[in-house]
Amino acid sequence: MDLLYRTEELLGELIAFPTVSADGNLDLIAWAANYLKDLGAICDVTLDETGHKANLFATFGPEGDGGLVLSGHSDVVPVEDQEWSSDPFVMDDREGRLYGRGACDMKGFIACVLAVAPRIAEWPLTRPVHIALTYDEEVGCFGARALVEDLRARDIRPAMAILGEPTMMRVINGHKGCYEYTTHITGCAGHGSAPDHGVNAAVCAARYAGRLMELEGELRTRAPEGSPFSPAWTTLNIGRIHSGHAHNVIPDHAEIDWEMRPVQRSDAEHVLAEIDRFAEEMLPAMLSVHSEVAITREVIAETQGLHPVKDSEVATIVSALTGANGLDVVAFGTEAGLFQSLGMDCVVCGPGSIEQAHKPDEYVSRDQLSACLHMLQGLEKHLT
Structure with missing residues (x-):
């Protein structure tokens, strides 16, 4: 045949x-x-x-x-x-x-x-x-x-x-590799008129996303010499941020979907260490308002x-x-x-x-x- x-x-x-x-x-x-x-x-x-x-x-x-x-x-x-x-x-x-x-x-x-x-x-x-x-x-x-x-x-x-x-x-x-994550932020709900009585998960998510974008800028300076990729550096992208229900309610939960595509394993290790350290630095202020707050990074996929x-x-x-x-x-x-x-x-x-x-x-x-x-x-x- x-x-x-x-x-x-x-x-x-x-x-x-x-x-x-x-x-x-x-x-x-x-x-x-x-x-x-x-x-x-x-x-x-x-x-x-x-x-x-x-x-x-x-x-x-x-x-x-x-x-x-x-x-x-x-x-x-x-x-x-x-x-x-x-x-x-x-x-x-x-x-x-x-x-x-x-x-x-x-x-x-x-x-x-x-x-x-x-x-x-x-x-x-x-x-x-x-x-x-x-x-x-x-x-x-x-x-x-x-x-x-x-x-x-x-x-x-x-x-x-x-x-x-x-x-x-x-x-x-x-x-390149492809590393995908969802970061879950648990805050404390409250009325928008009393922001100090709650932990605003949306605001925490914005700060977390801001740190990711700072890291994205750093990655551009870490491109290996002679990298064959385009772009030559490890990229980082925020795909989705979700939080909140109404204008006057302090949101108690937020999610951030993000990914990076490393050209070298050391870039991924750097990003994860830095963003996890940043999350730990955010927690004391959150815990001072409510004891059940959390920031957790869920691994969706880590493809080498x-x-x-x-x-x-x-x-x-x-x-x-x-x-x-x-x-x-x-x-x-x-x-x-x-x-x-x-x-x-x-x-x-x-x-x-x-x-x-x-x-x-x-x-x-x-x-x-x-x-x-x-x-x-x-x-x-x-x-x-």
Whole structure:
């Protein structure tokens, strides 16, 4: 069977699984595990603590360390409040483009990997090839975090990883991290005419936000020399501040949603240490009015960045197979930093454009799938 045609068939099946992060991915994982088991892969399925989501880690070839991971996340973003021209969970073929939720982010890559899997099963591998499908990338990379910890606990150490996020088959060897937080401020309600009798959570939130913006200014001066990113420094953003109910009521609660995208871990450590110290300095004045006030910083997600490395074997291999003239960095985050933390040499390279991700009428082109298939098939000479 023509490999591209088979990829399209598999992509249609993958899109038909509505694996929105909030709803789980068990049906897709069970289907993929059965498919790979039938080809002779050793498959490990691990559930999350809810039992509604799972990772799949499948292995072809010899046991032991080294080898290559081909990784993709199985979850997709919601389609509610989006205007699609066709059913988002039924693949639509139009003018060389295959439409559907997850088509490029990132079921197109997964379909390519599954289409090539029967050939991988027949390669005389001298190093293992692993296929990893994770959950909850879209809401914090929780599946990849669990997978990396599981591999660490089992003392499994792959040498390389290709993460197939949509890059138009450009070879990406770096991206910033993404750290997201919600700070909750508990004050003491009261009448607006007697401000000294309450603890105004909105005012506290404004002071906290002001300190964040001071730190944002400091980060601009901390850009590493030769930083490949744009902007070159760690960025900090306040996305939402919520507090209060009426003009004349002292609000007793406030929330601040904020994020930073560090180019280096030391920037994140600096920001967190400084903002937590600032919160501690605010508390005595608040406690002098009421004993049950609090400032708590909730971690929503802490996704590590992918740090460019010199003399990368996987970058050399993938660049040769794709014809790339150089390596790039991107602004969006991936699971690659988590794999890198286990000692893997990682690149991000996959079919489709990030410009299509998360949008209505998401698509991947046949040309991009063909290019990905060419790259995956070319791995044989590097692994046998």
